[in-house]
Amino acid sequence: MNNLNKKGITSFLLITFGITYLIEGILILSGFRVTLVPAVVGQYTVLIAMWVPALETFITNEKIS
Numbered sequence: 001m002n003n004l005n006k007k008g009i010t011s012f013l014l015i016t017f018g019i020t021y022l023i024e025g026i027l028i029l030s031g032f033r034v035t036l037v038p039a040v041v042g043q044y045t046v047l048i049a050m051w052v053p054a055l056e057t058f059i060t061n062e063k064i065s
Helices: 008-027 039-064
Strands: none
Touching: 008 039
């Protein structure tokens, strides 16, 4: 437990939540509603948002190393 990189974890969480909330905020403010579009569009929107943490893992790993 002492080997945890607290700076890396904090950076990862802040950036991941920041990007995710930014994407979702833009969609909400633009009037996007999952219930008003075909199901496949909503699924792809969620799919894109789900990749943010995965991409942030690579970005954070490069910054911390």
